[in-house]
Structure formats: C-alpha cells, structure tokens
C-alpha cells in the first residue's frame with residue numbers, strides 16, 4: 138500500500154517529471170493538456186506518488202473515477218483473475234458472464250424498481266450518444282434538450298450537447314443537429330426556486346422545441362465540468378413529471394455524480410427522481426474504462442438487434458473491475474463514507490468562506506463539493522483567484538481541480554479511500570493557499 142503521507146522531495150514538477158514532460162512535448166499532441174504535470178508511478182488510498190518520489194494528496198480521483206481508490210483490493214483481485222482467464226472475446230461474438238453480472242448489478246443499483254436493462258460501452262461520451270440513440274428509437278422523435286453549463290463529452294454529438302466553447306468545441310464544428318439548450322436551475326445566479334426554474338426551462342422547451350418533436354431531455358442531476366451546479370430542490374422532480382406527461386425520455390447523465398460520489402448511489406436518488414435512462418462511467422469500474430446506459434426494459438429493447446454495441450464495450454477486464462468496485466462500495470459502506478467526507482470538507486470550506494469573501498457559495502453533495510469564487514459582493518467570476526489557489530495547492534503537493542463555465546469554481550473529488558488525516562492536511566493547504574493569494 139502506498140505510504141499515506143504528503144511529502145515533497147523536489148519542486149513540483151521535479152526533474153524526472155520535467156524530463157518526461159519534454160518527451161511528452163515531442164511525442165504527444167499538444168491538444169492533450171495536463172493540469173498538474175507530475176508523472177505518476179504509483180497511487181493508492183489518498184496519495185499519488187510521482188517519478189521524483191513526491192507524495193501528493195489526491196483531491197481529484199482522476200476526475201471522479203477512482204472513487205474506491207487507486208488499485209482497490211477487490212478491483213485488483215478481480216482484474217488479475219480475469220487477466221489470467223481471458224482478455225477479450227467481444228461480447229457481440231461470444232459472450233461471457235461478467236457483462237451480464239454488471240448489467241444485473243446496474244439494474245439493482247440505479248433508481249426505480251421497474252424492469253431495467255443495460256448496454257455497456259467504453260467511455261462516458263459513448264454512453265451519452267447511445268442513450269440518445271435509444272431515446273430516438275423508442276419515441277420515433279429526433280430532438281434532444283440539454284442545459285446551460287452542461288458537459289456530456291467530446292464526440293460530435295456530445296460536443297453539440299456540451300455548452301462550453303473553449304476548450305471543448307472551438308474550431309470543431311459543424312456539430313450534430315436537433316440539439317436544443319434550456320436554462321439550468323443555478324440558484325446562486327438566478328435566485329429561482331426549483332419550481333420557478335423548472336417552469337422557465339419547460340417554457341423554453343415547449344415554445345422552442347415542442348414535446349411532439351422531443352425524444353429526450355438529458356441532464357446532469359449535479360453538473361460536473363459546468364461548475365458542480367446543484368439545481369434548486371424541486372427542479373428535477375418537476376422536469377421528470379413534465380417528461381412523463383409528454384412522452385419524453387428523461388436521461389440522467391450520472392457519469393460524474395453517480396456511483397456513491399454524492400452519498401447516495403446516484404444524485405437522482407436525493408430527490409427520489411427516477412430517470413428513464415441513466416448513463417454511468419468514471420467511478421463504475423475503479424479506473425478501468427467502462428460506461429453504461431441503464432434504463433426501462435421496454436425503452437432499451439426498442440432498438441433492433443445489432444443496433445447497439447462496439448468491439449470493446451463491456452470488455453471482460455473492465456467488467457471484472459466494475460464488480461470489484463461495487464464490492465468495495467458495498468462492503469466498506471462507501472455511501473456512508475461519502476457523507477462523512479462531506480461533513481469534514483464542508484466544515485473546512487465554511488471556515489475558508491468565513492475568512493475569504495471571494496467564496497460566493499459552497500455547494501455539492503457527498504464527496505462532490507465545490508466553492509464558486511466571485512469578486513466580493515458581486516457575482517462577477519474570479520477565475521484568476523481560482524487559478525492562483527490551484528497553483529499554490531499543486532506546488533504544495535495537493536491535487537486539486539477547477540471547473541465551471543467561467544473557470545472560477547474550485548472542486549473537490551477525493552477518493553473515498555482517503556483518510557480523515559490526509560483530508561485535514563489537504564484542507565490546511567487549501568486554507569493556506571487562500572491566505573497566500575488574498
């Protein structure tokens with residue numbers, strides 16, 4: 138097990154990482170950026186170890202992926218056994234049990250107790266694309282509604298669904314058609330109740346698209362890249378009710394918010410929302426590439442045989458990893474751990490907010506928390522401060538991420554395998570970073 142300490146033995150990045158960064162510059166496309174260019178050689182618990190021997194505290198989980206921690210024991214055990222048995226057959230050619238086991242687990246864990254089925258894929262974007270395919274096949278309609286600040290991926294259809302131009306869309310058009318954007322509930326910025334924000338969104342959808350043209354509404358129940366925006370209470374249930382009454386498929390994109398992250402299995406659970414389709418990826422497989430669409434059996438079965446698939450979708454290693462990750466979540470009560478993490482981190486963020494008026498809001502759930510930074514007394518985004526705080530944290534050996542349409546949201550996504558001691562130490566550094574950049 139990786140030693141659970143923060144320890145810096147060189148500058149960040151150190152000489153070995155700088156050397157590799159040089160090689161990256163020569164051989165890896167510049168379009169593939171890196172937030173914190175230390176080259177990792179080992180990771181586990183709440184720590185990443187780099188090529189220079191620096192131990193960094195991980196508050197990012199590789200963007201909400203290693204929820205169970207890096208190389209979690211049940212993941213390693215399952216994947217190692219699968220690696221010995223066989224690595225690939227293609228489920229569409231000759232199937233294997235792991236795929237079906239994952240689908241059965243997804244049917245149990247996703248919201249609602251109706252009959253559910255799944256199809257497995259490799260990436261979140263691929264799952265979102267397939268959810269749209271399924272909704273179109275099931276309804277015979279074309280249009281897709283997404284929201285302001287949404288993030289759904291980098292493929293052509295999901296770029297169209299993603300809101301932010303830079304860096305995701307700029308220069309990459311033309312984009313897929315029949316994608317329409319509705320206003321999101323963003324309590325800090327719109328001051329609307331959930332019911333009011335839902336009425337505003339539904340009015341736009343009704344007037345600009347029309348339910349009879351609309352296949353699906355796709356929404357992140359808590360937005361990820363867009364700024365950890367948590368809609369006002371009642372917004373999601375009102376939207377769900379409207380979809381139900383209008384033969385529109387409600388797709389919850391739980392790729393970032395799902396799988397224990399928020400202290401429930403899914404962020405939708407918090408308000409008892411039962412989506413028709415749920416997309417998952419990231420935390421589902423402890424770091425191996427796996428994604429899924431899970432939903433009402435009759436919707437999932439609307440697609441003709443052969444209409445869903447892909448060479449690697451539900452690869453045996455990724456399925457073994459997912460079963461291991463779910464085992465870790467269940468046996469170690471990681472739902473409970475996410476709530477404990479929330480209590481600790483909120484306490485620390487409230488102190489930082491009290492000391493630094495640049496913090497306009499603390500929001501999120503479980504181990505998916507963020508602070509939005511604005512010039513004091515205004516809603517003017519302060520991205521420069523977010524960047525300065527990040528740089529300070531990175532140089533001090535704490536891996537932090539930013540997000541948000543304006544880049545002014547500082548987000549925290551620790552692995553649930555991190556100790557309280559490491560979390561406290563990481564937030565000592567975050568507090569120091571705010572003081573040092575005041």
Ligand code: PLZ
Nearest residue numbers: 260261262288289290361390392393418
């Ligand atoms: N839907 C809600 O959060 C991935 C993207 C990072 P893929 N978010 C991290 C980046 O800059 O590429 C994401 C998400 C939500 C879909 C996706 C897409 O998942 O596995 O990256 O395709």
